[in-house]
Amino acid sequence: MRFEISKVLDAIEHRLSMDPVLAGAILDIGELLRAQELDGGRPLYLPRVGTVIDALAVKLDDAAVPVYAVAERGLLSSLELTSNEKMVLRRWADDGLIEVLSDVEPGRRLIELHAITGLPVVSRNPLPVAMAYAPVPGIGGVALIDRQGAAPVRADRPGVVPPQAVLARRWRCPEGEPVPVPLLLTTGHPTCPRHGQPLGDDGARPQAMAVTVWVKGAAKTRFPVDPLRPVVVGRAPAQGVMLGPWLDEEALQWVSRAHVELSAGPDGLVVRDLSTNGTVVQKSNGQKAELSRDQTAVVGEQDVVELHQGVELARAGRRPAKAAPASSGIMAEAPTIALRLPRP
Numbered sequence: 433m434r435f436e437i438s439k440v441l442d443a444i445e446h447r448l449s450m451d452p453v454l455a456g457a458i459l460d461i462g463e464l465l466r467a468q469e470l471d472g473g474r475p476l477y478l479p480r481v482g483t484v485i486d487a488l489a490v491k492l493d494d495a496a497v498p499v500y501a502v503a504e505r506g507l508l509s510s511l512e513l514t515s516n517e518k519m520v521l522r523r524w525a526d527d528g529l530i531e532v533l534s535d536v537e538p539g540r541r542l543i544e545l546h547a548i549t550g551l552p553v554v555s556r557n558p559l560p561v562a563m564a565y566a567p568v569p570g571i572g573g574v575a576l577i578d579r580q581g582a583a584p585v586r587a588d589r590p591g592v593v594p595p596q597a598v599l600a601r602r603w604r605c606p607e608g609e610p611v612p613v614p615l616l617l618t619t620g621h622p623t624c625p626r627h628g629q630p631l632g633d634d635g636a637r638p639q640a641m642a643v644t645v646w647v648k649g650a651a652k653t654r655f656p657v658d659p660l661r662p663v664v665v666g667r668a669p670a671q672g673v674m675l676g677p678w679l680d681e682e683a684l685q686w687v688s689r690a691h692v693e694l695s696a697g698p699d700g701l702v703v704r705d706l707s708t709n710g711t712v713v714q715k716s717n718g719q720k721a722e723l724s725r726d727q728t729a730v731v732g733e734q735d736v737v738e739l740h741q742g743v744e745l746a747r748a749g750r751r752p753a754k755a756a757p758a759s760s761g762i763m764a765e766a767p768t769i770a771l772r773l774p775r776p
Contacts, residue, residue, distance in 0.1 A: 437479055437516070438516065440479040440482050440762060441478060441479065441482075441516075441517070441520045443482060443761075443762040444478075444479070444481055444482045444485065444762055445520075445523075445524060445529060446653075447485050447496075447497070447498050447499060447762065448498060448499060448501055448524060448529040448530055449498035449499070449500065449529070449654075450500060450528060450529065450530070450531060450612045450613070451498075451500075451612060451640075451656060452500060452548075452549040452551060452599065452612065452613060453640045453641070453642050453656050454498050454642050454654050454655070454656055454748070455497075455498050455499055455500040455549075455551055456488060456492050456494065456497035456498065456499065456551070456552075457488055457492075457497075457499050457500070457551055457552045457553065457554050457565065458499070458500045458501075458502070458542055458545045458546060458549070458551050458552070458553050458554070459481075459484065459499055459500075459501055459502075459542075459553070459554040459555070460501075460502055460503070460538040460539070460541075460542060460555065461478075461481055461501050461502065461503040461507065461521075461530065462503055462504050462507045462538060463538065463539075463555060463556060463557070464480060464481050464484050464554070464556075464567065465477055465478050465480050465481055465513075467480060467484075467556060467567060469569065470483065470484075470567060470568075470569055470574050471483065471569070471574075475512065476510065476512040476513055476517075478513065478517040478520065478521070481501075482761075482762035483573055483574040483762075484554060484567050484574055484576075485499055485761065485762055486573065486574070486761035486762050487567060487570070487573065487574040487575055487576045488554060488565070488576060489761050490575075490576075490761075491565060491575075491576045493751065494644065494651050494748075494749075494751075495650060495651045495652075495761055496644055496645070496651035496652055496653050496654050497651075497654070498654060499554070500531070500545065500549070500551065500613075501524075501529075501530045501531070502530065502531040502532075502533055502538055502541055502542070502545070502625075503521065503525070503530050503531070503532055503533065503538075504532075504533050504538055505532050505533060505534050505626070507521060508521045508522050508525060508532070528609065528610070531613075531625055531626070532625070532626045533625050533626070534625070534626055534627065534628055535628055536615060536618065536625060539555070539557060539559060540618070541615070541625065542555060542559060542561075543559055543560060543561055544615070544616065544617045544618070545613060546559075546561040546562070546563070547561075547617065548598060548599065548613055548616065549599070549613060552564060552565055553565070554566075554567060554576065555579075558579065564578075564579040565577065565578060565579060566578075566579040598613070598614050598616055598622055599613070599637065600636065600637055601622075601633055601634070601635070601636060601637055602633070602634035602635055602636070602637045603622050603631040603632065603633065603634065604631060604632045604634050605624040605626070605627055605629060605631055605632075606624075606627070606629050606630075606631075606632065607624070607626075607627055607629070609624070609626070610634075611624055611625070611631055614631050638658040638659045638660050638696070639658065639659075639696070640656040640657060640658035640696065641656065641657050641658070641696055641700075641701055641747060641748075642654050642655070642656055642657075642747065642748035643655055643656075643657055643663075643694060643701070643745055643746065643747060643748065644745070644746055644747070644748050644750075645665070645673065645675065645678075645744075645745060646743075646744040646745070646746060646751075646752050647675070647678040647679065647683075647742060647743055647744075648742045649742070649752065652675075652678050653673070654748055655673055657694045657695065657696050657701060658696050659695070659696045659697070662693050662694065662695040663693070663694045663695075664690050664692070664693050664694075664706070665691060665692050665693075665694065665739075665745060666687060666688050666689050666690040666691035666692070666706070666707070666739075667679065667684060667687045667688060667689050667691065668689050669689060669690040670690070672690070675687060675691075675739075675743065679743065682740075683740045683742070683743055686709055686739075686740040687707070687709075687739050687740050687743060688706065688707035688708050688709065690706045690707075691705075691706060691707040691711065691739050692704065692705055692706055692707065692711055692737065692739065692745070693706055694731075694737075694745070697730070699730050700730055700731065700732065700733075701730070701731040701747065702728055702729070702730055702731065703723070703728065703729055703731050703737050703745075704723075704726065704727070704728045705723035705724060705725055705726065705727050705728075706725065706726075707725065707739070708725075709740075710722060710723060710724050710725075711723045711737060711738065711739060712737075712738040713729045713731060713735055713736070713737055713738070714735060714736040714737075714738055715732065715735050716732055716733075716734035716735055731747070733747050733750065734747075734750055735747075735750075736750065736752050
């Protein structure tokens with residue numbers, strides 16, 4: 433059982449991101465791992481968070497969608513968690529995959545993160561946010577239902593830095609850690625949620641775009657592209673996004689080691705072909721652009737980049753025509769673990 437639980441926690445880890453460009457929702461790990469009513473299991477059970485992330489994937493119809501997760505500092509040493517769960521939480525915190533809160537109530541931080549990023553909140557509790565999902569027990573797992581929230585908390589109070597302004601800058605804690613989304617509304621100035629110290633301004637943050645990899649209609653991963661960091665995608669690039677583990681034998685023969693380079697330009701996302709066999713950009717108007725080596729094309733928000741039949745890249749939120757439903761996910765990583773529903 434320990435091995436299967438470790439597989440679930442590893443799968444959850446791959447779906448954590450503190451980049452608001454990539455994330456599909458915000459959640460409090462502590463609240464959700466305590467949601468015993470979802471499965472009737474242990475009072476505190478970290479893999480429970482995986483069932484909620486799976487439910488979000490189904491809700492958004494995107495099996496690769498990451499979450500922006502926060503956790504109270506005390507949760508990392510809770511005596512109600514197993515030693516393995518605490519070790520994993522500390523690893524996530526040290527690796528910058530989750531936001532650790534010291535003196536901030538998690539519910540208030542969820543409200544603030546929503547106000548700054550516009551991302552929906554996953555919570556069992558009613559919160560004053562414009563978009564929220566509530567986890568409930570469902571057939572075969574957890575489901576998310578839309579929750580009507582109260583009037584959203586205004587984030588443009590006098591004397592407080594406008595939320596949009598903080599996302600346009602890069603911030604760093606005096607402890608040396610980058611802070612993607614500063615604590616803001618409770619202090620009036622960008623502050624580190626973990627250490628409570630004012631943040632240093634590291635300069636402008638380039639506007640990034642999220643891209644999803646689709647293989648045979650299934651979303652596999654998301655990654656960011658910004659003007660400062662072109663991203664190479666291929667079978668096995670020296671640096672970039674590796675598709676090899678998801679490709680069948682035919683696709684492995686067709687997709688080049690470094691197949692395309694994606695960059696963010698003034699006109700939006702740009703793709704440059706680096707391959708032997710070429711790349712096709714399927715346009716939203718039904719037309720297509722066939723690229724050969726070193727040729728480029730602008731990728732519109734609804735366009736799809738095809739490296740091989742069934743191997744596609746698209747802007748986050750755009751689904752290829754033959755996309756499959758997001759019906760399996762994190763909990764499928766450990767088929768021996770089932771939801772423990774309460775007895776009737």
